[in-house]
Amino acid sequence: MARHGAQLLPEASAPLLRPVEDYLAHIELERGLSRNTVDAYARDLARYLTWLIDRDIAHLSEVTEEDLLAFRAAIDAEGLAASSQARIGVAVRRLHDHLLGEGQTDGDPAAALSPPRQTERLPSALTVAQVESILATTAGEDPVQRRAAALLELLYATGARISEAVGIDLDDFDLDRGTVRLYGKGAKERLVPVGSHARAALETWTVRSRPHFASRQSKTTGARQPGRAGAVFLNQRGGRLSRQSAWAIVGRAAEAAGVPHVTPHTLRHSFATHLLEGGADIRVVQELLGHASVVTTQIYTRVTVQTLREVYASSHPRAR
Numbered sequence: 340m341a342r343h344g345a346q347l348l349p350e351a352s353a354p355l356l357r358p359v360e361d362y363l364a365h366i367e368l369e370r371g372l373s374r375n376t377v378d379a380y381a382r383d384l385a386r387y388l389t390w391l392i393d394r395d396i397a398h399l400s401e402v403t404e405e406d407l408l409a410f411r412a413a414i415d416a417e418g419l420a421a422s423s424q425a426r427i428g429v430a431v432r433r434l435h436d437h438l439l440g441e442g443q444t445d446g447d448p449a450a451a452l453s454p455p456r457q458t459e460r461l462p463s464a465l466t467v468a469q470v471e472s473i474l475a476t477t478a479g480e481d482p483v484q485r486r487a488a489a490l491l492e493l494l495y496a497t498g499a500r501i502s503e504a505v506g507i508d509l510d511d512f513d514l515d516r517g518t519v520r521l522y523g524k525g526a527k528e529r530l531v532p533v534g535s536h537a538r539a540a541l542e543t544w545t546v547r548s549r550p551h552f553a554s555r556q557s558k559t560t561g562a563r564q565p566g567r568a569g570a571v572f573l574n575q576r577g578g579r580l581s582r583q584s585a586w587a588i589v590g591r592a593a594e595a596a597g598v599p600h601v602t603p604h605t606l607r608h609s610f611a612t613h614l615l616e617g618g619a620d621i622r623v624v625q626e627l628l629g630h631a632s633v634v635t636t637q638i639y640t641r642v643t644v645q646t647l648r649e650v651y652a653s654s655h656p657r658a659r
Contacts, residue, residue, distance in 0.1 A: 347381040349389050354398040359384050361524075362437050368582045369500055371602035383430035386414070399438060404448045407431070441524055442631025463605060464612035464642055469598050470495055476595040482548035486580075487588050489537075489544035490572060494589070494603055496537035497521065498610035498628050501589075501603035505580050507571045509545065514538050523629040531627055545571065552577055611639045616646065 348359060363381055366372045372380075390410055396402060410431070414424055435449035465473075474495070477488035493504055503521045511520040517533050533541070553569065556577030570579035586603055593601030607628070614624050625636040 347378060348385050349392065351388055351392055352397055355388065355391065355396070358399050358438060358443060359388060359434065362434050365437065368502060368586070370604050371586060379426075380430050383427045384434060386427060387431050387434075399435070400444045402435070402448050404450060407448055440630060440632055440635035463600070463608060465598065465601070465605060465609045467613060469596070470606070470609055472596040473592050473598055473601065476592045482551050485540070485544045485548040486552075486572060487592060489540045490580075490585060490588055491592060491606070492537035492540040493519070493533070494606040495610055496534045497531045498607050499531070500607065500629075501582050501585050503629075504603070505570070505572055505582055505585050509569055509571055512541065512545075512571070514542055521629065527629065527631075529626065529629050541571070549573060608639070608642075611636070612642050615639055615643045 348356060350356075363377055363384075366380060367374075367377045387410065390413060391399075391402070391406075394406065394409075396406065411424070411428065414427055419427075432449040435444070435447050438444045439447045474488070474491055477484050477491060479485075490504060493499060493507075494501070497519060499521055500523070503523060506522055507519060511522075512533075513519075514533070517535075517538055518530050519533050520528055520530055522528050549571070552573040552575065554577070555575070572580040572585065574580050574584060589601060589603050589606065593599070611624050611628060614627070615621065621633060621636055621640060624639065625633045628636060630636045
């Protein structure tokens with residue numbers, strides 16, 4: 340079944356179409372954007388793809404700054420409202436920024452369409468106290484609570500994307516050494532440390548509660564790859580937990596803690612921000628997050644600089 344927005348895209352060659360489909364899936368499943376927002380992005384990017392096809396551009400890596408300047412002139416010539424032109428420009432810019440961050444292109448040709456960098460929205464990060472209050476809502480002996488505790492602890496302990504978390508199999512964990520193997524975008528894998536709190540929650544879930552879910556596996560839901568031990572996170576029918584269900588688990592825990600607007604990506608942002616605030620090297624954080632380029636990771640340094648400025652402004656006697 341097609342993801343939201345994908346059906347709005349024009350027919351195009353795979354090298355041109357697939358990166359846009361992947362990006363729409365990313366903003367829906369990883370960023371948690373609404374269906375209406377995803378569809379709006381899809382409509383704007385469909386306009387962009389149609390224009391690229393007409394110019395015989397077969398791959399997004401071939402797009403140049405001159406092409407994008409010509410595209411901006413073309414949509415301006417259509418007489419679109421300034422707000423519509425700005426919205427299309429944002430969709431195209433964010434697509435190319437995403438491709439650069441994922442290592443699919445060597446540069447970002449959308450600089451000509453970009454607003455000033457300082458206006459870019461910074462990722463939201465929770466305080467440590469907010470994270471702890473969310474994790475506290477999962478305390479309990481109920482199997483569903485144990486699953487939620489293991490999932491939330493894992494997300495915050497590793498900075499995993501939600502798709503990476505639900506894709507983990509039992510074989511990917513080495514709880515004795517405190518590591519987990521994550522499989523990121525483009526089939527890239529990385530080994531990430533797992534802290535003691537997350538290890539304890541995962542061990543409790545896998546040993547004491549996961550078998551309760553696994554016993555419900557049917558021939559259709561319980562199938563797994565030969566030689567694999569099965570998914571770590573299971574749904575009520577014994578099958579692998581979906582990204583949407585995992586996203587809902589995070590949302591319910593945050594709502595119970597009274598912390599609004601929390602998604603799995605919020606925990607990923609918080610993981611990176613708290614590491615940098617604690618003195619971690621940005622290259623280490625890049626490796627832990629699985630970013631192909633340090634450029635993507637650098638946005639978190641601006642979050643911490645903003646925090647430093649706020650502390651300075653409120654603490655230094657001659658700052659005001």
